[in-house]
Amino acid sequence: MKGHQVTIKDIARALNISKSTVSRALTGHANVNEETRKKVLEMAISTDYQKNIIATNLIKGRSKTIGIIVPDFSSSFFPSIIVEVQQIAKQKDYLLLIMQSNESYETEVANAKLLLGHQVDGLLVSISQETLNFDHFKIFDRKNIPIVFFNRVCDEMMVPKVLVDDYEGAFSATEHLIKIGKKRIAHLAGPRSLSISKKRLNGYMDALKQDNYGVDEDLIIECDLSPDKVKIYINHLLKIKNPPDAIFCINDPSAIQAIQIIESMGLKIPEDIAVVGFSNDFASELIGLTTVAQPVKDIGCTAAQLLFDQIESDKKKAIIKQLKTNLIIRSSTVKSLNCNRVK
Amino acid sequence: MKGHQVTIKDIARALNISKSTVSRALTGHANVNEETRKKVLEMAISTDYQKNIIATNLIKGRSKTIGIIVPDFSSSFFPSIIVEVQQIAKQKDYLLLIMQSNESYETEVANAKLLLGHQVDGLLVSISQETLNFDHFKIFDRKNIPIVFFNRVCDEMMVPKVLVDDYEGAFSATEHLIKIGKKRIAHLAGPRSLSISKKRLNGYMDALKQDNYGVDEDLIIECDLSPDKVKIYINHLLKIKNPPDAIFCINDPSAIQAIQIIESMGLKIPEDIAVVGFSNDFASELIGLTTVAQPVKDIGCTAAQLLFDQIESDKKKAIIKQLKTNLIIRSSTVKSLNCNRVK
DNA sequence: CTGTTAGCGCGTTCAG
DNA sequence: CTGAACGCGCTAACAG
Numbered sequence: 001m002k003g004h005q006v007t008i009k010d011i012a013r014a015l016n017i018s019k020s021t022v023s024r025a026l027t028g029h030a031n032v033n034e035e036t037r038k039k040v041l042e043m044a045i046s047t048d049y050q051k052n053i054i055a056t057n058l059i060k061g062r063s064k065t066i067g068i069i070v071p072d073f074s075s076s077f078f079p080s081i082i083v084e085v086q087q088i089a090k091q092k093d094y095l096l097l098i099m100q101s102n103e104s105y106e107t108e109v110a111n112a113k114l115l116l117g118h119q120v121d122g123l124l125v126s127i128s129q130e131t132l133n134f135d136h137f138k139i140f141d142r143k144n145i146p147i148v149f150f151n152r153v154c155d156e157m158m159v160p161k162v163l164v165d166d167y168e169g170a171f172s173a174t175e176h177l178i179k180i181g182k183k184r185i186a187h188l189a190g191p192r193s194l195s196i197s198k199k200r201l202n203g204y205m206d207a208l209k210q211d212n213y214g215v216d217e218d219l220i221i222e223c224d225l226s227p228d229k230v231k232i233y234i235n236h237l238l239k240i241k242n243p244p245d246a247i248f249c250i251n252d253p254s255a256i257q258a259i260q261i262i263e264s265m266g267l268k269i270p271e272d273i274a275v276v277g278f279s280n281d282f283a284s285e286l287i288g289l290t291t292v293a294q295p296v297k298d299i300g301c302t303a304a305q306l307l308f309d310q311i312e313s314d315k316k317k318a319i320i321k322q323l324k325t326n327l328i329i330r331s332s333t334v335k336s337l338n339c340n341r342v343k
Numbered sequence: 344m345k346g347h348q349v350t351i352k353d354i355a356r357a358l359n360i361s362k363s364t365v366s367r368a369l370t371g372h373a374n375v376n377e378e379t380r381k382k383v384l385e386m387a388i389s390t391d392y393q394k395n396i397i398a399t400n401l402i403k404g405r406s407k408t409i410g411i412i413v414p415d416f417s418s419s420f421f422p423s424i425i426v427e428v429q430q431i432a433k434q435k436d437y438l439l440l441i442m443q444s445n446e447s448y449e450t451e452v453a454n455a456k457l458l459l460g461h462q463v464d465g466l467l468v469s470i471s472q473e474t475l476n477f478d479h480f481k482i483f484d485r486k487n488i489p490i491v492f493f494n495r496v497c498d499e500m501m502v503p504k505v506l507v508d509d510y511e512g513a514f515s516a517t518e519h520l521i522k523i524g525k526k527r528i529a530h531l532a533g534p535r536s537l538s539i540s541k542k543r544l545n546g547y548m549d550a551l552k553q554d555n556y557g558v559d560e561d562l563i564i565e566c567d568l569s570p571d572k573v574k575i576y577i578n579h580l581l582k583i584k585n586p587p588d589a590i591f592c593i594n595d596p597s598a599i600q601a602i603q604i605i606e607s608m609g610l611k612i613p614e615d616i617a618v619v620g621f622s623n624d625f626a627s628e629l630i631g632l633t634t635v636a637q638p639v640k641d642i643g644c645t646a647a648q649l650l651f652d653q654i655e656s657d658k659k660k661a662i663i664k665q666l667k668t669n670l671i672i673r674s675s676t677v678k679s680l681n682c683n684r685v686k
Numbered sequence: 687c688t689g690t691t692a693g694c695g696c697g698t699t700c701a702g
Numbered sequence: 703c704t705g706a707a708c709g710c711g712c713t714a715a716c717a718g
Contacts, residue, residue, distance in 0.1 A: 005404075005462075005486060007695060018705045023697065031703055048482050053460040054397055054406060055695035059710045061348075063397060065461075073422040083416050086443060095461060098441050100429065117396040118408075118438060119348075139391050143348060256629060283626045286599060350711060361689045366713070374687055398711035402694045690717075695710105702705080 006047045015039055066307060067097040067115035068124040069108060075253050076282040084300025092308060103225060105130035112136040122146040122307045127154060129191045129225055146310035150303040152194050158318040160306040162299055166196045169292035169325035170203025173276045177246045178211050180333055182274055186219040186237055186244035188254055204248055219244055230254045234261045245273055252277035252284050252291055274333040288331035295323050349390045358382055410440040410458035411467040412451060418596050419625040427643025435651060446568060448473035455479040465489040465650045470497060472534045472568055489653035493646040495537050501661040503649040505642055509539045512635035512668035513546025516619045520589045521554050523676055525617055529562040529580050529587035531597055547591055562587055573597045577604045588616055595620035595627050595634055617676040631674035638666050
């Protein structure tokens with residue numbers, strides 16, 4: 001089914017005037033006789049004329065769209081960031097093309113290509129857990145299309161990045177577990193490929209070392225972020241000979257899964273096992289999960305701002321913004337705190 | 344900062360052949376000398392040539408994009424639907440333009456206009472709670488751009504719609520509350536403007552009547568869907584002279600808020616007050632909220648399918664698909680069921 | 687197999 | 703104040 005759009009040509013023909021006059025009347029930038037302008041405007045309204053932005057963009061060599069590639073929508077984290085980006089894009093009259101990689105490298109590459117073909121004027125990216133090669137993003141750089149990474153960044157590209165202090169966040173989370181008296185603190189780590197995983201792992205290990213806790217390799221499990229795997233690893237952790245009395249999880253969804261499994265085994269949280277997550281997803285407050293909050297709004301705004309700074313100017317500086325995290329203590333580590341749920 | 348794209352023209356000039364030959368070599372559809380094809384392909388790769396899809400679309404009179412306008416991302420409901428739509432769009436090589444109305448009529452109109460200007464080939468819509476006038480959608484219809492409504496639909500337009508059996512869902516939720524012995528069942532209703540609100544209200548009322556319960560107008564509160572308002576109304580409900588012993592809420596976010604308020608007042612759920620929601624958001628399982636589940640995947644797929652059916656053919660039939668809901672009973676109505684949370 | 691031409695809808699010259 | 707002409711990047715129809 002093809003939509004038959006009304007064009008400037010149509011209006012010009014109907015009014016028996018030239019296309020350029022119609023164009024001028026419509027944009028309002030140039031000198032046009034008041035009467036003809038009026039006639040054109042009336043005709044435009046009565047025929048539902050809508051300017052074809054695409055045609056304009058073709059001429060101007062831009063698309064007035066920016067793309068964003070995120071791993072998934074399975075928690076509130078990325079949607080929350082997208083909402084912020086969307087708002088800023090809207091102010092600037094830009095459209096946001098949202099793509100999910102589903103944690104797959106191949107999909108991410110395909111997404112990037114598609115966005116390139118659609119001539120996005122800029123790109124925001126949080127990479128998939130599988131991504132090791134960055135050629136699909138380097139193309140943007142070579143074509144002078146601004147790109148900004150957030151959270152899960154590409155270390156080898158010199159472009160703006162928005163990060164949070166993952167190390168500090170993990171450190172304070174682990175320290176908190178030590179303070180409440182936990183002795184065997186496990187870490188459900190993220191895939192080694194992501195630098196955030198490494199930073200969080202380091203924060204965890206350094207906190208342990210600082211307090212003269214030994215780092216027990218058995219208590220560190222590196223896993224990919226698929227729900228099925230998480231379940232398997234948590235189960236494994238609970239069944240080793242010297243099981244942990246606390247688990248610091250790489251993110252909230254896995255922490256929530258951990259809680260479900262632990263409780264289904266009849267163990268008590270936080271007495272038997274305390275759990276800490278990372279991100280402060282919507283659900284975390286509801287179930288009382290202690291977690292390292294990320295400033296979602298700030299991440300989204302900052303990333304979008306950095307992108308538009310580049311789009312609008314010609315500056316090309318590889319600024320790295322590091323935002324603060326904030327440990328939120330709830331009942332998964334300290335009893336009878338923030339218990340907003342059906343008992 | 345302007346991205347300088349490599350074009351067919353550039354390759355043609357570099358290889359000293361005609362643009363059409365380059366184009367043919369690139370598309371592969373036509374007869375080209377194997378050697379020249381090879382040369383073109385090599386050049387294309389070495390220069391990062393990327394076809395400008397926009398230019399093609401301009402010629403073909405389409406954009407290979409579809410738009411979707413949803414009220415918000417504040418629960419998992421719309422994001423989940425979007426994920427499904429996205430998948431189908433991807434299969435068809437379409438891009439999805441996602442817009443949020445934020446429950447505002449004005450924003451919705453602006454979004455629709457923007458999508459129109461960007462020449463979307465089709466539109467999926469769940470209307471805002473403020474929307475009473477549908478002119479901004481009727482334009483699409485007049486321009487023969489397919490449009491499909493889902494969940495929150497426009498009654499006065501004869502276009503495909505995807506609905507769930509809101510009436511039945513509300514009926515069974517209320518019936519469930521009656522069965523567990525509740526006597527004064529309140530309903531936090533949605534805005535009257537939305538037909539889903541009316542249907543759910545009717546389901547609630549008919550269930551009461553069927554069991555010879557009177558409908559007490561004091562127990563029915565119509566409210567808009569902003570969190571602040573919900574809080575006020577729940578508080579009000581709990582303080583009337585003859586307070587309810589159960590609340591059926593228009594959606595999960597408001598049910599979750601209700602639970603938080605009820606517990607903060609020291610009342611027990613479900614003994615003192617039982618709570619039922621609508622939609623089965625991600626969070627609902629975690630906090631043990633009894634709720635009427637909507638088949639999110641099915642809604643997304645069906646809506647997308649109906650849209651592409653129209654885009655690809657010329658059929659214009661106003662099919663209305665009604666999908667089944669499913670009451671999920673958890674601990675907010677029946678004690679010690681599905682308690683997946685930190686106790 | 688290849689090149690030329692026209693045109694998608696619009697903006698932007700340059701002449702009148 | 704208005705019109706004609708050209709071009710954005712690409713496809714399609716028509717000649718060679």
